[in-house]
Amino acid sequence: MRRELTFKPDAFIPAETNDRAYTVDDIQHILKVSKTTVYRLLRSKQFHYVRVGGQYRISKKSFENWFDGKEGGSEDGIC
Secondary structure, three states: OOOOOOOOOOOOOOOOOOOOOOOOOHHHHHOOOHHHHHHHHHHHOOOOEEEEEEEEEEEEHHHHHHHHOOOOOOOOOOO
């Protein structure tokens, strides 16, 4: 009997635990929201991110502070 591997395009692979940044997909799956909502959060400057090429990288430390309700997601409270 022959088995074929099936590709799951929506399978989520989280960032490595020792990475310092999340991707938009990571945030989308953590919060269980749409990509549009993640981009709105980025524009609201609730936590620190950088844009590398055409992709966003969100600071894990800043995001986790924001998510935990700590004072200011970014180091200085603004991005």
